[in-house]
Amino acid sequence: MRKEEFMRQLETLLADISEEERQEALAYYRSYFEDAGEENEERILRELESPEKVAATIKADLKVDSRKDAGAFTERGYEDERFTKSSQDLEIKEKPSQKKGWSGSDADENRTLKIALIVVIAAVTSPIWLSLLAGIASFIVGAAGLAFGFIAAAIGLYIAGGVLFGIGIGQFAVGSVAVGFGLVGAAMFVWAVAILITVLSVWLCGKGIPWLCRGVESLWKKVFPGKEKAI
């Protein structure tokens, strides 16, 4: 990149600051290149890295006037939190305005652009997220089925226990006492299992399913990290 190109890009990047600040900054860097001489031009361009970085440095200082929160010089060079955080945003935001030049309605156009972008992305990735949604839906239905199965099993076991208990009592009266004890014992065991399953299904409905939902949610976030923020 030549210095003319650099200055032109810097001017475009500074389109959103006041006329006075822009002219000041441009005058400084124009003069800087001239004072450095052509033999130093390449080195300076390399050290300035990019018009985006220079523009971000200028804007970072305009935004926060107090020098207390400003950056510091470290062994890795100048470090400024405001700048490192916003440099990526700046680059993304400023690419479109570079083409638009001096138009004032950047915000509106950016909005429309973003919505269009979301629609396009949604359409292109539909095979992925549709099958993902279907997978999650079937997962939830499966979990509900499981819970229903548990409840049905518990009810069945209660009834079976009742029947065994009835027959056992009958055996006390008409048959052998030993068989009666055996059957009543079996009935107790069946009830115990039924109670266990009841507790399990209550837990499943109260905690297990919400836990599964949260699991699915966090999985979703892992697959699409920071989707909302990125768009």
Next chain:
Amino acid sequence: MVFNTGAALLDAIVLAVVSKEKEGTYGYKITQDVRQAIEVSESTLYPVLRRLQKDGCLEVYDMECGGRNRRYYKITDSGSAQLDLYRTEWETYSSKITMLFSGGELA
């Protein structure tokens, strides 16, 4: 460099560099002079100079030089006062640290 240079120290260094030139000096030269003491990138000093100018510590004027305008920075009275304050602060600060480093007792 291991030690960080905070914003105030950088202001002080820039003010000191500019104050050496009675007739004023210009951006490129300021950067090269500051670089004799600390590592700064070419893009670091513009915001500093601009801020010092807004704070009234530096004044700016354009002078014809070799067929074009060169932008000069010159220290103002309030800039000199600020620099004196920085010098005093630095004297106290650095002598205490030096004392600690050399293993002596603080007075």
